[in-house]
Amino acid sequence: MAILLGVDTGGTYTDAVLMRDEAQVIASSKALTTRSDLAIGVTEAVRAVLTQSSIAPGEIALASLSTTLATNALVEGQGGRVALIYIGFPTGDLERNGVAEAVNGDPLLVLSGGHSHAGSEAAPLDVAALDRFLADLEPVSGFAVASQFATRNPAHELEAARIITARTGVPVTCSHQLSARLNGPKRAVTAVLNARLIGMIDALIGRAQAGLIDLGIDAPLMVVRGDGALMSAEQARARPIETILSGPAASIVGARWLTGTEEALVSDIGGTTTDVALLRDGRPALDPDGARVGGFRTMVEAVAMRTSGLGGDSQVHPLREGLAGGVILGPRRVLPVALIAQETPDLVHATLDAQLRATAPGEYDASFVRAVSGQPSNGLNPRDALLLERIGTGLQPLGAVIRNRIDKSALRRLVDRGLVQLAGATPSDAAHVLGRVDVWDGAAAQKALTLIARKRSGSGQRLATDAAALANMIVDQMTEQTSLTLLESAFAEEVPGFDTSPSELVGNKLLHAGLNHHRGLLAFDTWLNIDVVGLGAAARCYYPAVGKRLGCRMVLPEHSDVANAIGAVVGRVTIRRIGTMTSPAAGQFRVHLESGPEDFTSPDEALDHLETLLRAQAKSEVMQAGAEGIQITVWREVNSAPVEAREIIVEAQITVEASGRPRIATH
Structure with a gap:
């Protein structure tokens, strides 16, 4: 029986699972993701599952990788010049x-x-x-x-x-x-x-392969595409855009394997994003308009999914305007204070203690910055280069490097380029303060939230009485924003029945009255009429309250924290190739190829020629991707128009899909 390795590199954690064929999870593990060298997290997570299971590295027949790196980079506006x-x-x-x-x-x-x-x-x-x-x-x-x-x-x-x-x-x-x-x-x-994205994904795959080889694993490496199918590592390096929504797509495949459910909303919360997709008839739907990530509509075929900048490491923004105060979360991810305090305890605690001794709250309290090592900084303007030099190589209190408004703009650009990372208060810190998790430095989280709680709202009142009160405020806001994300996803599936957009519907006051079960002259109730499968390491921490808020059944399956890694190894290798035939003149049928147009006098001859070429191309690519047991499916879509009482073909499109299971190594 084959031993399969699945790995998922997220913004905060790298997950690994070992499976026996596609039937049983043998071991699972998590390791912190190191943005400057992703191989560190991959190696640590894989080493842990090997130790747990006593499986020898040479026994692994296939390795498969899913990643949120491309998705997170686009959501956060990062990437190369x-x-x-x-x-x-x-x-x-x-x-x-x-x-x-x-x-x-x-x-x-x-x-x-x-x-x-x-x-x-x-x-x-x-x-x-x-x-x-x-x-x-x-x-x-x-x-x-x-x-x-x-x-x-x-x-x-x-x-x-x-x-x-x-x-x-x-x-x-x-x-x-x-x-x-x-x-x-x-x-x-x-x-x-x-x-x-090319540089980012190339570095990830290259370092992941090197890490596996160092551990003695020489199995073929596959990568999950945004539609949940698998591709070879070499194909992913050439077309990294196809890995956007790779991690979320793998989670949908994993959710189906874990629960066997036919219909549900699947919500995967990571460190940076929350990704929601509909599972219907046991299959995730593909977005007909192309994947939308980070505000951009692409032409990448991917799971129909709504991605929002909301995760366990989302930046907490105090609301300084208005009388009520409060917080808002995201969309940018920052390093939790509890995490950086575990890595650099002396500096972090000394800084927080000094800020706590100050008589008034500071603008940059509980905020830190550090450069990301190994990132090319070519093309920086002088102001950005000066700030990057000032940040240096180690962790710095943000207030020590930001001196004016121009520095603020430069910092934003450096963050967008992925050259520096910010650290600050997050929902993960709130969870530590409330005792829901205890994996990093809870004392640092307590100090950070105490500092944020001292900030003033528009009425001049403290944001919160203490760290615990602020932590509850943050968790409540996580519940609210997650609930609205799920409702917006549900509205998106039913939007043809409404005259307004999903985002406008979610903002409707009557909907919120229904969520709050308004009772007066009128009674309003709103609930989500479908199960939700919650995935991700933070799901058990936050999602029970979300299910209660939406009045729906919240399913939190075993191994839900590593669903992405499971989905990475239970998918199929699939290649789709599409070709077009047009008719630029009467009796002329043109096939559009990579080598240029070719003309035929018969539509059947033209379409048959196009299908033959697409079949060969799809089969060749799926074999190069490492598939076996290949199956080929062909769809023809012909558009015609009536001319003088007969139908004339105007345009036709052929889609060829070749798929198979990944070829496994034999030892």
């Missing part, structure tokens, strides 16, 4: 379609060129302008290339990529390689995000 080459599009498309927002101030070149809907060249590619741009460009970690109608003819994307590679040697992402669908600006956004 990239350059976008935008070919053949009107300049106005940059603002209308969110392309400029995705580029976020990084280098951008709008270039003449591109093709028509039929695949004919609309304008020559301006190679001279591209050469000038590259000659003056400061170093970047990746390039994204998007050309108008590249899915009809990718010639200009391929030529631009060839030139960039020859001049720079830096990785290049072509938009047509990520999606075969139209909507060039949306493909451009997807390509930019892919280029931004």
Whole structure:
């Protein structure tokens, strides 16, 4: 019987499980994730399950990795500095379609060129302008290339990529390689995000593989895609954007395996995000419009999931405006004070004690900052570089490095680039103060929340009487924000029956009156009419109250804290390839291929040729991904129009799916 290893690298914890075939969990373990070297958490977690189970490393036949790294990076606005080459599009498309927002101030070149809907060249590619741009460009970690109608003819994307590679040697992402669908600006956004993630995911996979080899594990390594299927490590390195929602997708697969449920909302709380998806008829639905993460709508095929910046390590923001006071959580993750105090106890406690002795609360009380080692800092402006130098290599009280408003802006940019980490009060600290968990430095959490409780609301009153009162306030806010996230996900599934958006419905006063079981001249009750499966290390800490708030059954299965790692090893390897045939003129049927358009006089001949090529491509890629027992499924979608009392094919699309179980190593 095969021994399978599943690993999930989250923002706070790295989980590992050992399974016997797909039937039994042998051992599970958690280790802290070290952002500067993810292999440390992977190695520690895997070593722990090997010790628990007495399994020899050589007995492991397959290793599979899921990760929230890409999702968290996009939610937090992090990633490498990239350059976008935008070919053949009107300049106005940059603002209308969110392309400029995705580029976020990084280098951008709008270039003449591109093709028509039929695949004919609309304008020559301006190679001279591209050469000038590259000659003056400061170093970047990746390039994204998007050309108008590249899915009809990718010639200009391929030529631009060839030139960039020859001049720079830096990785290049072509938009047509990520999606075969139209909507060039949306493909451009997807390509930019892919280029931004390449360095991160490449480092994660490389270090994870090295860590496994150091432990004596030489089994094939798979990576979970955003749709829950598996891909090879090499494919993940080339197309890291497909790993967005990898961890959450694995959790859905794991939830199904753990509970056997056919229909439920699955809510996975991590350190950075809460991810909610609907399980219906035992399968997660795919988002037909492409995955939305961090405010960006991509063209990545992924589980239909709502991701919010709410987790156990979400930053606690005191509400200073208004008379009532209170707190709000997220969307940025920070390191919990209890955690950094465990790592650097003398500095943290000395700082907190000094702040407690002050007669008035300070702006940066209980806040710390440190640089992330090993991250490239090329392209920084002088102000950002100066602040990074001031932060140095160790942990610092935030008040010791921030001297003015300009420093605040520089700090935000450094955090967005992933060059520094912030630490501060979080729900995890609140859980330590209330005695719900006891894994880090609870005394430091107590001091941090005491400092935050001293801050004043708009009425001039203390935010809370003491640390315990503030901790309860934070946990109550976690319950409220999680409940609204679940309700918004439920509304999103039923939104065709409403005239307003899910977010607007969640903000409706009548809905809140129903949650509070209003009784007056009118009576209102609101509840969630579906079970919720709660996953994640923090689920048992926070989710019972969420179930009570929503009046639903909250299912917290055994091994729910490592559901992502379980889902990583029970999925299938799946490759989907999509091709298009158009009819640019009467009697002419054009197949759009990577090598360029090919014309046929018969639609059947054209479609058969396209299907043959897609079958071969999908089968080859799924075999390269390490699958065996391959099954191939084909769908044809033909759009026609009536012309002179007969149906004429206007356009057709063929989808080929090849899937199989991962090939396991034999020892």
